[in-house]
Amino acid sequence: SFLQFLSGLLKETASSSQVVARYMRLKCISRVVEGIDTNTMNSAVLDKILSVTSEILLSLKDSNGKTRDAGYELLLAIAAKCEYGTLLRILSASLAAETPHMRSAAVMALSRVVYELVGEKEEVQDSLPSLLRTVLCLIAEESREVIKSVVGFARVCVTAIPKDQLEPLLPELVGSLLKFHKVKERFRNKIKIILKKLVKRYGYDGLMPHLPTSERLTNG
Numbered sequence: 001s002f003l004q005f006l007s008g009l010l011k012e013t014a015s016s017s018q019v020v021a022r023y024m025r026l027k028c029i030s031r032v033v034e035g036i037d038t039n040t041m042n043s044a045v046l047d048k049i050l051s052v053t054s055e056i057l058l059s060l061k062d063s064n065g066k067t068r069d070a071g072y073e074l075l076l077a078i079a080a081k082c083e084y085g086t087l088l089r090i091l092s093a094s095l096a097a098e099t100p101h102m103r104s105a106a107v108m109a110l111s112r113v114v115y116e117l118v119g120e121k122e123e124v125q126d127s128l129p130s131l132l133r134t135v136l137c138l139i140a141e142e143s144r145e146v147i148k149s150v151v152g153f154a155r156v157c158v159t160a161i162p163k164d165q166l167e168p169l170l171p172e173l174v175g176s177l178l179k180f181h182k183v184k185e186r187f188r189n190k191i192k193i194i195l196k197k198l199v200k201r202y203g204y205d206g207l208m209p210h211l212p213t214s215e216r217l218t219n220g
Contacts, residue, residue: 026059026070033077046082053090057105061145072112079113084123087113088131095134100143107135107149111156118160129165132157136176144186151177151190158197167202174198174210 033049052074059071079087091113094106110131117124132154139150154173158166166173177191198207 022059022062023064023067023070026056026067026074030070030074030077033074033081036081038081046086049078050082050086050090053094054102057094057102057109060105060108061101075109075112076116079117084117084121084127088127092131092134095138100141100146103138103141104143104145104149107138107146107153110135111149111153114153114160115156125160125162128157128161129169132161132169133172136172139176139179148187151187151194155190155194155197158194158201163201167206170198170202170207171210174207178211 029049029052036049056071056075056078059067059074062068062071088110091106091110094109095103097103097106114124114128114131118128135150135153138146141147154177158173161169174195177194195207195211
């Protein structure tokens with residue numbers, strides 16, 4: 001079909017595309033994805049569309065704001081066309097990418113997908129507890145950009161995960177955020193915001209057992 005031909009062409013030209021053309025290329029792919037009829041989409045077309053995931057992740061770290069926005073637009077267009085579980089598997093696999101740059105981008109992509117879809121799809125919310133545990137493992141990395149993206153994902157999850165589902169994760173969540181001195185120093189304000197959100201949900205008595213004395217919040 002023409003759609004399969006077009007999606008294949010976009011995939012094949014990925015390596016030869018100039019960096020300056022990345023924004024328009026992403027916009028073109030978005031239009032192709034938006035035009036897909038999910039009732040007639042076959043696996044070959046889906047595979048070609050999902051094959052640009054690495055390109056999308058790279059765009060999320062681009063220095064050009066328009067390119068980053070186009071990357072997120074394409075990511076959400078794909079999320080609207082394919083099953084959430086399929087997209088989740090691909091993005092989760094990218095958490096094990098060779099470079100911190102790509103691992104950070106994968107976390108950023110997951111954060112946006114969760115933020116946009118958690119209120120629309122029950123399976124998104126169901127996946128969050130295990131997904132949060134997986135992402136928190138990355139906070140032990142030396143990479144500042146990875147840690148920053150993990151803290152951002154944790155902030156999304158604290159709001160998105162129901163109170164009763166998040167409570168068993170509190171020891172792991174709080175411990176991960178406060179474990180590394182480097183994290184505390186460079187991202188203290190972001191982490192403090194997350195902790196304050198947790199206090200509002202569980203009260204001081206519910207959260208304090210998981211905090212070292214030096215990190216306990218005051219009413220101020």
